[in-house]
Amino acid sequence: MTPVADRVAARRHTVIIVLRLLALALIITGAIMLLYGLLVLGISGTPRHGLIRTPMYVHLLARAGACLLPGAGLMLLDQRIARWVVPMPRPECPRCRYRLHDRPPRCPECGLDLGA
Ligand SMILES: [Zn+2]
Numbered sequence: 195m196t197p198v199a200d201r202v203a204a205r206r207h208t209v210i211i212v213l214r215l216l217a218l219a220l221i222i223t224g225a226i227m228l229l230y231g232l233l234v235l236g237i238s239g240t241p242r243h244g245l246i247r248t249p250m251y252v253h254l255l256a257r258a259g260a261c262l263l264p265g266a267g268l269m270l271l272d273q274r275i276a277r278w279v280v281p282m283p284r285p286e287c288p289r290c291r292y293r294l295h296d297r298p299p300r301c302p303e304c305g306l307d308l309g310a
Contacts, residue, residue, distance in 0.1 A: 210272050
């Protein structure tokens with residue numbers, strides 16, 4: 195690989211590690227809330243919680259879902275997110291930022307010698 199591709203791959207790898215750690219933290223938190231919600235449901239039936247008097251396990255299960263779903267999404271889409279966060283740089287003229295589709299010897303926009 196080229197040095198640019200190596201740097202991009204290293205940055206994407208770092209982003210994937212961070213995303214997976216975040217996903218793991220969300221999944222563990224969601225799992226704890228899910229188990230606690232099921233425990234509350236199993237022990238006490240339908241205790242009431244909050245102003246609108248919904249059963250407490252509904253709150254716990256909703257919070258568990260609010261952690262588990264983004265965690266699973268991050269785990270499944272980590273490589274796509276990494277490609278979006280760290281895009282492969284496109285070749286462009288260093289002076290005028292004209293996008294170069296191939297490697298011409300001179301920039302067709304400003305005439306800078308690219309040494310190709
Ligand atoms: Zn140029």
